[in-house]
Amino acid sequence: MSPVDQKNESDIVTGIVQMFAGEDIIPEPPTAGPPTVWAPAGLLPRLLRSLKEDARRPFPMLYDLTVVDERLRRHRPGLPQSDFTLVYHLFSLERNEDVCIKTALTGDMPAVASIVDIWPAANWYERESWDMFGVTFDGHPHLRRLLMPPNWEGHPLRKEHPARATEMEPFRLPESKEEAEEEALKFRPEDWGIQRAHDDTDFIFLNIGPQHPGTHGLLRIVLELDGEVIVDAIPDIGYHHRGAEKMGERQTWHTYIPYTDRIDYLGGVLNNLPYVMAVEQLAGIEVPERAQVIRVMLSELFRIASHLVWYGTFAQDVGALSPVFYMFTDRERVFDIIAAICGDRMHPNWFRIGGVAQDLPQGWDGLVREFIAYLPSRMKEYDRIVMQNRIFKGRTQGVGAYTLEDAIEWGVTGPGLRACGLEWDLRKKRPYSGYDQFEFEIPTATGGDCYDRALVRVAEIHQSLRIIEQCLKNMPAGLYKADHPLAAPPPREMMLRDIETLIDHFLEIGWGPVIPPGEVSAGVEASKGITSYYLISDGGSSPYRLRIRTPSFPHLQMIPLISRGSMIPDLLAILGSMDYVLADVDR
């Protein structure tokens, strides 16, 4: 994410260094990323706890936790020696500040103390880190694989793990292995940390998913039931894991863009944006104004498309059959515009490093104008058939509520956070891509229940329409892609100017742009919350490490917390109101 300002940044770092004077705390030279300090592993729990609970300057949200395998990295000027680096990204929404704590670990299979007792939300992040890198977290209550199958061998994001199937042994499934695989799938409540019975009640265990009409994708939730009342709910994810982060390490910077489309597959270009923004920051590319406004317009169109899918399916989750058809019809109208501009509906693969793929087609304004005039009256109807319906209110009001403190504690962003009453939107707080030029409001609600999350999203559709209207009225003229040697692919019109541009073009098409070494993190307010890409370049034609922080991942981790004590139908309402995409969870 873009730095707040240099002074503030050094304040945070000096604050931490002073607080732990005498300890081995090393500030990292300022980069495009958030202020960063390196701390020794032994100090970590104490440091993180004091950062979380520090009265003067608390960072109550664990925004991200990930690992970097540094063993093959060449460009690490001035950084401590490390084999695996743990990266804790902390946030304070109130002060709009963030900080990164890095810890150098050495050895082949390093271990570090778990921080689950400080942040319960670290649970899944630590499991993922163990799963992907083999870093052990001592004291973790349930350190099992999260994304990979339970009997997978190896840790896929380590550099020695092959990225291509052709680098691996041919796949064989002898009978013994098949039996072992099937045995691993057997359900034993004890493995999940739940009891079979309590006092004189025998619990029912009900598998919701991985194939279930209410889970909207490949998600499994193991329910521990007493009658129809949920005693505990344990989500099991990873069924949609496609190794998006690993793939990033062997795609060129340019050819990775289509993969981002498929992270939150309802969000389309909202996924392209943080990725290309991060690459542009690394390469130092200024995006022309016209390209920025095109990006904003398409992002908001996709926000509407994504929210419409949520609206319809949420109504269906509480049993209303019809709304989903109306909303999908409207979404198809959004897609008509998107297809006219981008040539594809759900996966437009439209943003490029330095701009967008092509200029807007002739007649785009007519399509957009028509849509802006069309949607509001439909939204009014939907309000009557869904939001004002008494049964719908009965099913969603007071169901699945969490407080603002819970939301921050568990890393909730997006509409789920705003439904708790906090007016926090990255588009306003840290404007990117020219969002500061637009007039719009941040809708909020106060209750934090399923109904309030719905209210916020519905209001956001109206705000997105406002932004699109402003794009329509004020679309600037100019380039749609930066005139920069690293903008990929370089505009063809400029390629034939002289031999230099021809060579640039040849290299970038054949090889891909070589991005200067560095680290950066860029986030956007996607339809479901903040999506950010943490990129490390080692001066090559592909990322050294590509980390995708998605909003759905922490949201889904909250399911046990907010569904305990409610009934099965409530769980479906909660899942619907969260608006997650499983590909966004598993990546």
Add this chain to the structure above:
Amino acid sequence: MSELRNIIVPLITVFGVIIIAMSMAAGLIWLERRLLALWQDRYGPNRVGPFGLLQVLADLIKIISKEDWVPPFADAAVFVVAPAAMFIPVLLTFAVISYTPGIAVTDLNIGLLFFLAMSSLTVYGVVLAGWASDSKYSLLGGMRAAAQMLSYEVFMSLSLMGVVMLAGSFDLRQIVEAQRGLWYVVPQFPGMLIFLTAGVAETRRLPFDLPEAEGELVAGFHAEYSGMKFALFFIEEYLGITLVSVLISVLFFGGWLGPLLPPLAWLAIKTMFFISLFILLRATFPRPRYDQLMSFGWKVMLPLALTNLVVTGGIILAAR
């Protein structure tokens, strides 16, 4: 000669009623899909035959040619009996309805009681199906069905007692005849609403489809069923809709009574209206939660039905 007539005419009536009821149920599958599609801005089945009418036939061929399968973990005997246990009572009820002054399988003088008895029996089919499937989803669906149908039955029968008091009979033909001056929907309007609500609950249709609850319990009590046994549940549902619609027409809207058109046509028009209403309900409402459904039944509908009963009785007594 007259003896032969005595045998043949009832036989024709019996088979006529069965055939018409069954083809109604099958036709309703088409009607529901087309009507839902109309209300949901889409086409629905429109490819097979004129207006897609032969879709029903195509579905029938498909479903008959499917393997007759019983899951290995199920209680086979009960699993097979359950669909029939639901289907037969509904079909039997069609025997006591008088369609026109002349057409009825039997003029049972306790016709309405017979209907209530039979509708109580269908709940066994649901519960047995849910239990015999030996699947947790089915079991939850069956449990919900038992609770829902039993509680809604209570005020279903209470809501009809006003009609019985006004007509002075349980015989459906006499109830229709008694409505010559005024349809009972006017004096018994609350009774009609309660019966309609209970009727939707008895047929387990949205917003009372909790035993099936597709988004939650996948298909509830019939999740494990396939082929012809599944089709029986399906046809039973549509037979149930037809039955409740016919009964509302007969009990509250004067049955076959009406000017100009022949009596059977009037009954058919009224019945189709209520069938369409059932389908419209399904296109409109979300599904309440289980506890909300129960409290609505016991705390709202039951007192309402009792009040209706007492007030009707009081007025009849006072008028004497």
